[in-house]
Amino acid sequence: MxxxxxxxxxxxxxxxxxxxxxxxxxxxxxxxxxxxxxxxxxxxxxxxxxxxxxxxxxxxxxxxxxxxxxxxxxxxxxxxxxxxxxxxxxxxxxxxxxxxxxxxxxxxxxxxxxxxxxxxxxxDRCTDRRRFTSWPVPEERLRHLAATADEWGAHVMVVQDLAEKLRTELLVGRALDRQATDEPLAEEQRQWVNHSARDGVPGVVIPANAPNDTHLRTRFGSGLLTEPERELEGADGLLVMRGASDDSPAWLRTGEGLSALWLRATREGLSVVPLSQVIEVDETRERLRAEVLHGMGTPHLLVRVGWQAISRGALPRTPRRxxxxxxxx
Ligand SMILES: Cc1cc2nc3c(=O)[nH]c(=O)nc-3n(C[C@H](O)[C@H](O)[C@H](O)COP(=O)(O)O)c2cc1C
The missing domain is CATH 3.40.109.10 (NADH Oxidase)
Structure with missing residues (x-):
């Protein structure tokens, strides 16, 4: 041989x-x-x-x-x-x-x-739900992250237009409100907070007393993580991950793309938080498709990108099986 x-x-x-x-x-x-x-x-x-x-x-x-x-x-x-x-x-x-x-x-x-x-x-990668600083993420960086995901067969749209950003934030807020009144769903979510020593979301990584602002509200409600030095204004980057179809082959590619862009962001010092609620609620997913994607593909996941203050300490790691x-x- x-x-x-x-x-x-x-x-x-x-x-x-x-x-x-x-x-x-x-x-x-x-x-x-x-x-x-x-x-x-x-x-x-x-x-x-x-x-x-x-x-x-x-x-x-x-x-x-x-x-x-x-x-x-x-x-x-x-x-x-x-x-x-x-x-x-x-x-x-x-x-x-x-x-x-x-x-x-x-x-x-x-x-x-x-x-x-x-x-x-x-x-190093983690979901850091603490408020981003008000330092904007340059459009070029967002486009670079989107291109990184696209290389893996995902399709990512940068929401850059101010009116579309506002519309997206409103839809995120609407989905949060919808789900908050859905008792079986809220119960399922509660079960996964502090679920076990090997899975679930520990309360210590969920910001405490999330105020009434979609930038700051997390799906997990109020946790144990205190944030003494909030910045006043946010300039988060928003990416919509989408597919030509809404099925397993397309979702798998979106997941690969999510990981690719998140690892790239981590190496560049950027923080990433996926937001799936706006996709989970039929009405807001459909409106996101029509009003933000303008019918170009079906939305799979919304992703928020920003800078964490350098002075902040590292978050505890979430557990693994x-x-x-x-x-x-
Ligand atoms: C498909 C998907 C959807 C997610 N949706 C949300 C979400 O809506 N809100 C949120 O705060 N985190 C969301 N996350 C982040 C997870 O909660 C997080 O990855 C998990 O708790 C593990 O923590 P780690 O990312 O710090 O390792 C999502 C992650 C994935 C992969």
Whole structure:
């Protein structure tokens, strides 16, 4: 066998497979449900949707579940490359509707020069819901983030026009109000706050006493995180992640794009907060499609981008399920 052939058939060590999946599981997920499971076999990793972890009230179709899995799929590809293995991904190999979302085949490769930074960005990324500073995010940066996601097959629109930004904020507020009066949904949400030591959203990362302002209200209500030095004005960047269709293949790409833009933002010192409520409520999703996207595609996720004050301390990490719970052999 030639040197090249020998390299191609090199077996991925189990510790590398564990390391790739460990990094993949640091991905963001709706309510930190971590709705995925992984199966390792030879040089292949398979990603499955764990529908037992689907939000049955807020996410009946599984949109947020698949977007979350797409983010984990992108994390896995970044980690694999950084660890010296080139991933070749087949998405939905058994078709739309199957819980098998992706199969990743790994072949040996030279890690990219920024491998260490790429892995560090995975460890540093988090959802920081504290108020952004009033320093605006330049349009060029937002376009760059959108292009980063587009490279992964996602489609991102920068909401730049002031009237459209205002309209989007109004729709976000309307969705929050709608969901606040939906008792089964509010109950499901409450259950995922301080859910367990391995999943859910800890109260210590939810800002306390969120005032009556859509910039500052989080879906999780008031938490334990105090913010003594609020800035008066916000200049948040808004991105709408959209697809040509509203189904698993398109959601998976949106999840990969979300992860790509979020890791890029993390490396650039920008903070990212996904806002899915405006998509979860039928009426506001439809209005966002018609009034902001002007019918160009269907919205999958709204993303807020801004700067966190440098003086602020790092947030505690949200928990993750143990690797042996999510990875089978
Ligand atoms: C598809 C998706 C939807 C999300 N929707 C919201 C949201 O509406 N509001 C919010 O504050 N966070 C939202 N998040 C962020 C998650 O709550 C967060 O990723 C999770 O709690 C894990 O925390 P971490 O990102 O700090 O690791 C969403 C994340 C994903 C992937």
């Amino acid at each position: 030639t040197g090249d052939g020998a390299a191609k058939t090199k077996v991925v060590p189990a510790r590398i497979l564990r390391d790739i999946v460990g990094h993949a599981c640091m991905a963001p997920s709706v309510h930190n449900t971590q709705p995925w499971s992984w199966h390792a076999s030879g040089n292949t990793l398979e990603l499955f949707a764990d529908t037992g972890r689907q939000l049955t009230v807020a996410d009946t179709r599984g949109r947020n579940l698949v977007i979350s899995c797409g983010a984990a799929l992108h994390h896995a590809q970044v980690a694999a490359r950084a660890l010296g293995w080139e991933p070749t991904v087949t998405r939905l190999p058994d078709g739309d509707g199957s819980t098998l979302l992706a199969r990743i085949r790994l072949t040996p490769a030279t890690p990219p020069p920024d491998a260490a930074e790429a892995l560090q960005a995975i460890r 143990p690797l042996d719970d999510v990875l089978s052999w």
